[in-house]
Amino acid sequence: MNILLIIPRALWKLLFILNFVLGLIVLYPLFFVFLSKREWFPKAFQLKKFWARWILHIPGIFIKVKYETATDKLPHPAVYCANHSSYLDIVMSYLVIPHYYVFMGKQELDKAPLFRIFFKEMNILVERGNNMASHRAFKKAGEEIDNGNGAFIYPEAGISSNGKLRGFKNGAFKLAIEKQVPIVPITYLNNWRLLQNGGFFKSFGGPGLSKIVVHKPIPTKGLTENDLVSLKTKVYETISKELEKYNED
Numbered sequence: 001m002n003i004l005l006i007i008p009r010a011l012w013k014l015l016f017i018l019n020f021v022l023g024l025i026v027l028y029p030l031f032f033v034f035l036s037k038r039e040w041f042p043k044a045f046q047l048k049k050f051w052a053r054w055i056l057h058i059p060g061i062f063i064k065v066k067y068e069t070a071t072d073k074l075p076h077p078a079v080y081c082a083n084h085s086s087y088l089d090i091v092m093s094y095l096v097i098p099h100y101y102v103f104m105g106k107q108e109l110d111k112a113p114l115f116r117i118f119f120k121e122m123n124i125l126v127e128r129g130n131n132m133a134s135h136r137a138f139k140k141a142g143e144e145i146d147n148g149n150g151a152f153i154y155p156e157a158g159i160s161s162n163g164k165l166r167g168f169k170n171g172a173f174k175l176a177i178e179k180q181v182p183i184v185p186i187t188y189l190n191n192w193r194l195l196q197n198g199g200f201f202k203s204f205g206g207p208g209l210s211k212i213v214v215h216k217p218i219p220t221k222g223l224t225e226n227d228l229v230s231l232k233t234k235v236y237e238t239i240s241k242e243l244e245k246y247n248e249d
Helices: 005-036 038-057 087-097 105-111 115-119 130-148 172-181 223-249
Strands: 061-067 079-082 101-106 124-126 150-153 183-188 208-214
Touching: 005 038, 005 115, 038 061, 038 087, 061 087, 061 115, 079 087, 079 172, 079 223, 087 101, 087 183, 087 208, 101 130, 124 130, 130 150, 130 172, 150 172, 172 183, 172 223
Parallel strands: 061 208, 079 150, 079 183, 101 124, 101 150
Antiparallel strands: 183 208
């Protein structure tokens, strides 16, 4: 790879990481307080929105969202399903969806210093490969929906390093059917080109405009577990076609 590209990418990633850590350290006392009581979780959620802007805007990343349904008409509670090709996806989710929701993330996040505070009570960790633990995690997500909160899930259960959509797991769709709440598909079109998952020096990284589409909600009223595959396919095709359309332009 051309060293003229490696150096600015590496310097930008270093700025991104330092900015992320600085924001977390500065805001940590407020997060600690707001996450100490469940009734204060909405305040922590709003603080995350502020932190998300901090994380993105200082290194020069901005978002452009196309809503196929007006934000004030987005269903709530709902299951939000997005493709996953960059760590930026997680940060941006707090700016894309206006309603309070719980985020379902991989168990490995529990090992991150300071960051694990977000998964003690507010968000939910999913241990891949452990069916019992996964069942408990989705049961907890169901309880959150019963309480009127949404759930944000990446059904690929991992990050694609090249922007190509991978196969979906069943959990998000089973949850939506069980709770009879809509699924809102979300497509992150180019995040992998702004902050690519992979080697620090080899992968993409730099400022730019993230393009996102929030699709029309897909209702699940009246669906049963027999409809799980067709629902999963519908969400997959919605996101896949949007990615194909973008890459053809």
